[in-house]
Amino acid sequence: MRTTRVWRRVLGVEHAVIESVKLETDARGQELLVARVRVKAGSARRCSRCGRRCPGYDTSPAPRRWRGLDLGSTQVYLEATTSRVSCREHGVVVAAVPWARPGARFTTAFEDTAAWLVCHATLAVVAMLLRVAWRSVADIITRVVADRAGKIDRLAGLRRIGIDEISYRKGQRYLLCVVDHDTGRLVWAGKNRTQETLGRFFDDLGADRAAQLTHVSADGAGWIHDVVAERAPQAVLCLDAFHVVAWATEALDQVRRDMVNRLRASGYQDEATALKGSRWALLKNPPNLTGEQRTTLAGIAKANGGLYRAYLLKEQLRAIFQAVEPADARALLGGWIAWARRCRLEPFVKLAKTIKRYQGLILNAVEHGLSNARSEATNTHLRLLTRRAYGYHSPEALIAMADLTRGGLCPPLPGRS
Numbered sequence: 001m002r003t004t005r006v007w008r009r010v011l012g013v014e015h016a017v018i019e020s021v022k023l024e025t026d027a028r029g030q031e032l033l034v035a036r037v038r039v040k041a042g043s044a045r046r047c048s049r050c051g052r053r054c055p056g057y058d059t060s061p062a063p064r065r066w067r068g069l070d071l072g073s074t075q076v077y078l079e080a081t082t083s084r085v086s087c088r089e090h091g092v093v094v095a096a097v098p099w100a101r102p103g104a105r106f107t108t109a110f111e112d113t114a115a116w117l118v119c120h121a122t123l124a125v126v127a128m129l130l131r132v133a134w135r136s137v138a139d140i141i142t143r144v145v146a147d148r149a150g151k152i153d154r155l156a157g158l159r160r161i162g163i164d165e166i167s168y169r170k171g172q173r174y175l176l177c178v179v180d181h182d183t184g185r186l187v188w189a190g191k192n193r194t195q196e197t198l199g200r201f202f203d204d205l206g207a208d209r210a211a212q213l214t215h216v217s218a219d220g221a222g223w224i225h226d227v228v229a230e231r232a233p234q235a236v237l238c239l240d241a242f243h244v245v246a247w248a249t250e251a252l253d254q255v256r257r258d259m260v261n262r263l264r265a266s267g268y269q270d271e272a273t274a275l276k277g278s279r280w281a282l283l284k285n286p287p288n289l290t291g292e293q294r295t296t297l298a299g300i301a302k303a304n305g306g307l308y309r310a311y312l313l314k315e316q317l318r319a320i321f322q323a324v325e326p327a328d329a330r331a332l333l334g335g336w337i338a339w340a341r342r343c344r345l346e347p348f349v350k351l352a353k354t355i356k357r358y359q360g361l362i363l364n365a366v367e368h369g370l371s372n373a374r375s376e377a378t379n380t381h382l383r384l385l386t387r388r389a390y391g392y393h394s395p396e397a398l399i400a401m402a403d404l405t406r407g408g409l410c411p412p413l414p415g416r417s
């Protein structure tokens with residue numbers, strides 16, 4: 001085997017000619033391997049947007065470098081002279097190079113590896129292992145997702161979807177996310193929670209495919225219901241279980257906070273502090289409680305009837321979504337509303353009114369089995385994503401991250417399929 005062929009294989013540049021390979025020391029004293037390459041004649045002078053062969057326009061005087069995958073512990077760079085072509089359709093554009101995506105400073109193999117790693121490890125690990133800044137990882141993800149999204153139709157075959165508003169930047173900004181209930185995948189995301197955003201989703205979906213939707217779940221937002229009623233009138237509208245449970249959890253927390261404040265105001269400092277520490281015991285699902293939290297809860301049951309009543313109200317509402325028979329769910333929900341109305345806990349009296357208003361949509365969710373663990377896991381993941389402190393510099397970067405990790409756009413590792 002000739003040495004240049006070995007280099008081509010090792011560096012993963014199949015449609016290129018390797019002119020030279022040398023070691024170089026950078027400003028920080030690190031050794032770099034720099035391979036000088038050029039595009040093979042057959043792949044030269046192609047538009048980077050459509051891939052069509054075009055007349056050459058000009059050639060850049062200075063060569064350009066792309067970071068490739070490390071060889072052992074040595075950083076690798078490809079170096080080549082770039083040129084522009086004049087495309088019939090796209091005008092004067094950079095000519096495509098077979099080893100990198102247009103506009104990238106990294107090779108495709110490096111970018112796919114980074115994107116794959118992001119799906120399987122924490123960002124701190126990825127940035128450390130690949131020796132890149134988080135900002136570069138975000139740019140890489142955006143490019144990989146745009147590239148792969150163009151090749152996959154994620155809106156094909158949708159039947160049951162969930163529409164959800166997810167806040168980021170401390171609740172200042174919103175993303176509108178559409179999840180497929182049957183696969184649990186994120187299939188669409190857009191900036192802002194407005195009718196226009198949701199309208200764009202339905203535009204992308206098209207009238208034929210919108211007519212195939214059988215169920216649409218959402219939170220209580222009336223504007224979502226209006227758009228769905230207009231664009232997919234045949235779909236059964238449901239209220240997502242986890243929103244309903246979240247409302248009850250919020251009401252319970254309000255009851256607890258009110259009690260802490262009342263105890264403080266009456267001079268019971270120790271009691272107030274103890275109650276403040278009970279937050280997680282109250283909010284967690286019973287099977288996940290620690291021994292200590294169970295004891296806390298038992299103490300509340302004995303000493304604080306009002307708070308314990310609020311706890312039971314939350315748990316009872318959660319149990320309705322586990323009902324197998326729609327008739328059972330209907331009876332349980334009716335009973336719950338009656339109980340909450342006269343429970344003398346202001347947040348739950350208020351919640352009873354809301355639940356009453358959405359009764360039909362809640363029962364739809366139970367009846368059609370839309371209280372789905374997979375789509376809920378995706379929603380939980382998306383919420384966690386927005387809370388990470390990486391400082392997404394744009395909603396596009398956040399959407400790309402969500403698409404990559406929950407939208408089925410994670411690329412395979414280079415060289416393996």
Ligand SMILES: [Zn+2]
Nearest residue numbers: 047050087090
């Ligand atoms: Zn073109």
